[in-house]
Amino acid sequence: MTLWPGGPWLGGTSLETTNHWLSPLQVPALGLHVLGPAMLASQKDFNNAVSQVKLLKEDPGNEVKLKLYALYKQATEGPCNVPKPGMLDFINKTKWDAWNALGSLSKEAARQNYVDLVSRLSASSESPSPEAPAADRKQPESDSLVVTSEDGITTIRLNRPAKKNALTTQMYHDIIAALQAASKDESAITVLTGSGDYYCSGNDLTNFTHLPAGGLEEMARSAAALLRDFVNCFIDFPKPLVAVVNGPAVGISVTILGLFDVVYATDRASFHTPFSHLGQSPEGCSSYTFPKIMGSSKAAEMLLFGKKLTAQEACAQGLVTEVFPDGTFQKEVWARLKAYSKLPPNAMRISKQIIRNREKEKLHAVNAEESSVLRERWQSDECMNAIASFLSRKAKL
Numbered sequence: 001m002t003l004w005p006g007g008p009w010l011g012g013t014s015l016e017t018t019n020h021w022l023s024p025l026q027v028p029a030l031g032l033h034v035l036g037p038a039m040l041a042s043q044k045d046f047n048n049a050v051s052q053v054k055l056l057k058e059d060p061g062n063e064v065k066l067k068l069y070a071l072y073k074q075a076t077e078g079p080c081n082v083p084k085p086g087m088l089d090f091i092n093k094t095k096w097d098a099w100n101a102l103g104s105l106s107k108e109a110a111r112q113n114y115v116d117l118v119s120r121l122s123a124s125s126e127s128p129s130p131e132a133p134a135a136d137r138k139q140p141e142s143d144s145l146v147v148t149s150e151d152g153i154t155t156i157r158l159n160r161p162a163k164k165n166a167l168t169t170q171m172y173h174d175i176i177a178a179l180q181a182a183s184k185d186e187s188a189i190t191v192l193t194g195s196g197d198y199y200c201s202g203n204d205l206t207n208f209t210h211l212p213a214g215g216l217e218e219m220a221r222s223a224a225a226l227l228r229d230f231v232n233c234f235i236d237f238p239k240p241l242v243a244v245v246n247g248p249a250v251g252i253s254v255t256i257l258g259l260f261d262v263v264y265a266t267d268r269a270s271f272h273t274p275f276s277h278l279g280q281s282p283e284g285c286s287s288y289t290f291p292k293i294m295g296s297s298k299a300a301e302m303l304l305f306g307k308k309l310t311a312q313e314a315c316a317q318g319l320v321t322e323v324f325p326d327g328t329f330q331k332e333v334w335a336r337l338k339a340y341s342k343l344p345p346n347a348m349r350i351s352k353q354i355i356r357n358r359e360k361e362k363l364h365a366v367n368a369e370e371s372s373v374l375r376e377r378w379q380s381d382e383c384m385n386a387i388a389s390f391l392s393r394k395a396k397l
């Protein structure tokens with residue numbers, strides 16, 4: 001089987017893997033463009049791009065190589081039509097999954113996406129960041145996060161629709177970097193949203209399958225440190241922060257909503273914090289913000305018993321600002337945000353700071369405590385069994 005379409009580092013037969021615990025697979029999602037026929041690349045452009053790949057100076061990493069592979073197969077052979085490799089044939093199954101995830105994408109669109117991807121890779125290997133969309137912005141390490149700035153709004157989009165936008169370790173780092181850049185850029189408002197039918201399915205449970213040399217204890221330590229840094233960025237974010245909840249939300253993507261200024265949701269969204277089911281405990285300052293927002297007993301139903309709320313219920317309880325019909329959600333929300341983004345940015349910043357400063361210290365203390373409790377939880381049998389159960393497909397929420 002041809003593995004990668006050319007290039008010294010693309011010719012190998014294996015995806016580098018690290019030390020894994022439980023299940024070793026982590027298949028990246030593909031962020032694809034939908035293009036009109038007039039914009040599609042020619043066969044010649046495609047052939048040039050295939051040659052260009054061989055000249056790339058840097059190894060773009062396994063996730064990108066998988067994308068190149070999948071797009072190449074789709075562009076040359078069409079939708080995946082070969083039998084799925086066996087469970088233990090990890091590498092070929094990963095590649096098959098990546099190709100298969102492209103579904104019925106046309107050969108022409110795949111060709112264009114391939115050409116675009118190679119052109120981005122070539123540009124970034126020649127000059128580090130020629131067209132940063134906003135001052136000090138470093139582009140995310142992977143396409144699982146897409147950051148754009150337009151009309152005074154910086155949008156951070158979770159872009160792993162095939163995995164329901166579950167957050168990989170890299171995505172936590174990229175979101176931290178994106179928030180830091182957005183806090184300094186020209187935009188007036190920052191938005192977090194998702195691609196596809198989900199807003200976010202929370203922490204990617206395969207994050208816990210990568211066991212470092214220091215073992216479980218070291219993994220829990222570094223996860224707690226990352227969690228703390230991640231949530232701190234939301235606590236300290238200085239501008240209006242808006243969640244555009246385009247579908248169901250799970251776990252940490254729900255808890256951090258208590259740190260947003262405004263939360264708009266489609267009526268298709270739901271809000272689920274199944275921490276007890278996972279042997280875990282609340283984070284994102286929700287042990288403090290949820291009782292404050294919705295009262296202690298409603299918060300307990302969510303955080304202790306994992307009660308899933310509909311968008312309307314979340315709105316009635318104050319977690320969501322407003323719910324929109326799914327059919328008009330994007331149009332209505334973005335029209336409103338564009339209008340808000342024209343308000344004087346300094347006034348919005350200062351108003352936010354007055355509100356946030358009242359409890360910033362408290363929020364940092366809560367975050368530190370929640371992260372430290374979770375560090376212990378992640379080493380418990382309850383937690384390990386729940387994750388193993390999900391990964392072996394015995395349990396789903």
Ligand SMILES: CCCCCCCCCCC/C=C/C(=O)SCCNC(=O)CCNC(=O)[C@H](O)C(C)(C)COP(=O)(O)OP(=O)(O)OC[C@H]1O[C@@H](n2cnc3c(N)ncnc32)[C@H](O)[C@@H]1OP(=O)(O)O
Binds near residue numbers: 163166172227
């Ligand atoms: C060492 C450093 C580590 C650093 C880590 C930092 C740690 C910070 C952690 C902070 C604590 C966070 C806690 C949480 O967020 S708890 C919530 C975790 N989320 C879940 O438990 C959700 C699990 N997913 C599901 O139950 C279902 O997938 C879901 C109900 C969301 C959707 O079901 P549906 O049937 O519609 O779709 P599929 O199950 O077929 O999903 C499609 C594919 O996506 C994969 N998927 C979805 N969610 C996750 C996830 N959270 N983690 C990993 N993978 C996920 C799913 O497996 C499918 O994949 P395949 O197509 O390959 O089967």
